[in-house]
Amino acid sequence: MDDDQQFANGLVKQLFELGLMGIEVPEELGGAGGSFFDAVLAIEAISTVDPAVAVLVDVHNTLVNNALRRWATEEQKKLWLPRLAVDTVGAYALSEAGSGSDAFALQTRAEAVAGGFRLNGRKLWISNAREAGLFIVFATLDPSAGYKGITAFLVEKGTAGFTVGRKEDKLGIRASSTCELVFDGCEVPEANVLGEPGKGYMIAIETLNEGRIGIGAQMLGLAEGAWGHAARYSKERRQFGKAIGEFQAVQFTLAQMATEIEAVKLMVYNAARLKDAGQPYVREAAMTKLFASQVAERVASQCVEVFGGNGFVRDYPAEKYYRDAKVGKIYEGTSNMQLMTIAKSSGQ
């Protein structure tokens, strides 16, 4: 899937069948009625094998489903959550070419027209874009109002004036589709505004705050997967007449990796627990994503080294974990953005 830059046929359908696409959607709306913690466990588990699949599950559950659960009207929930739980992939479109870290500098325009709004502009880096049937799109009603103009819209695939553009050729998580979105006079009915006009910034902030714990879980699973391969390989590979895992240097490398993974696990689970308990969690979520992505990169890098030359080639899984780890420091807020949140919450 990494080479082909796409998910295997039928894989997304299986994710739905397994109930992994409606983890927190209430049972009466066709979901699993689970907790945020359950979603985090699913993302972690899938990431041990393929973080590219996990990002689809992560964006769908922690950003799209959660934004709808929190902000949608009863009618919107009844219309969309059953579909999102059963057969419709969601995507979350905030970033643009000129607005990444400075997300609220977005330029996509929404103009009020009879019965709804007309969208014009472009989004960049949108995960799940190829597979998605529903997109949460952030656009501004009034650029001069700054973040107070930002409004979230529910845009269905196939809406006139909306096209999914070029797919990025990426370093890692290559099976996951990351595409440009183009809005050219795309009209959406008033009923498709998510939350209130001008309150899109609150939706973005809230969903990304909890989404970060999901990325922490992705990086945790990635590190666990890489560690497992390194540990197994260390028992199989023989040099100097013994398994390389019999050398204390290799044992200590694995021990250090395991310790860092354990620390990340506690951070991810603690942040998810706080979120489910309705306790403040923004600082913990930022710390979790920051540290989890650092540990994932370090562990994946050590995994490559434990594999030696075999770590550097595509015949073995080590190099893929290493490539996949990098994005953890970039999306849903770069490491610097997490540090800013942590500094602010520390009174700095």
Ligand SMILES: Cc1cc2nc3c(=O)[nH]c(=O)nc-3n(C[C@H](O)[C@H](O)[C@H](O)COP(=O)(O)OP(=O)(O)OC[C@H]3O[C@@H](n4cnc5c(N)ncnc54)[C@H](O)[C@@H]3O)c2cc1C
């Ligand atoms: C694979 C992938 C999938 C993605 N999926 C989605 C998606 O589904 N939906 C979506 O909306 N977006 C998505 N994104 C976009 C992602 O959220 C942005 O790439 C990210 O927020 C960084 O923005 P940028 O790329 O514009 O980098 P920039 O904001 O240009 O940052 C470049 C560098 O400058 C630093 N920097 C910027 N401002 C400051 C500052 N004030 N202080 C210190 N350092 C600073 C950053 O930390 C970074 O190191 C995805 C990106 C990737 C790569």
